[in-house]
Amino acid sequence: MKLRLNCVICIAKQALEAARLATNDPKVQEEVLRSVLRRLTKMEWVGTPLQLVRASRVTELIEKLTGIDDPYKDLKKASNDEALAIADEVKSLIASHEDSLRAAVKVAIAGNIIDFVSVKAYDLRATIVKLLKQKPAIDDYSRLREEVLNAETLLYFADNAGEIVFDKLLIEEMIRV
Structure with missing residues (x-):
């Protein structure tokens, strides 16, 4: 940016x-x-x-x-707790989707809303359900899928608490396919 x-x-x-x-x-x-x-x-x-x-x-x-080294510590814990609370439900949504890898990608994108600096109030569950139904504005999924299927190794960068739960689901799905 x-x-x-x-x-x-x-x-x-x-x-x-x-x-x-x-x-x-x-x-x-x-x-x-x-x-x-x-x-x-x-x-x-x-x-x-x-x-x-x-x-x-x-x-x-x-x-x-x-004297506080991480003013966001409590928010990070709350974000992780919120994501973990719906992780099993989200995993089921991914598994039941016709293209589970695509669904996992969308879930990871939805997880990016967990940013306590820029977003104050949101409904994570509703955001995930909405994104699973939407077509993205930029769709490079076919290329991503091909790269994942042909990859021998994978390096994934994660940056926020909370969303890491959904990133983990995506990584698991990438390994599974």
Whole structure:
């Protein structure tokens, strides 16, 4: 993803949200936000949003000011618990689909909504059911299926708690086919 001006605003907003998760002290929250804003204004806004987030060192700043090394710890656990609670049901949906690998891909895509930074409220079960019925805007599934069937090894990158449950179902399905 290419960095846009809105990304800078979003990074500042994420820093404030993380600070609020780490502490109830409004003075510390303000200090985190002011420090991140200072850092952001001194940087070149090039590269990707992730590069800018890393360069602004939000996580290190929050840990330094609050002593909390992971303000998202409780949210990660809740996301994992929510995904695990419906994992067996989702696995059955995948197995009953006419193309179980395609269904597993769609489920993994639906799992990507588990992003506590950008999405606040969602119905995971409804999202999965809806995506299983939809045709994707970009559909490279045939190529993916061919690559999976011909692969000797597979490297899969996962990035968020919660969605990893559905990524695991996809990986299991890739191995099965």
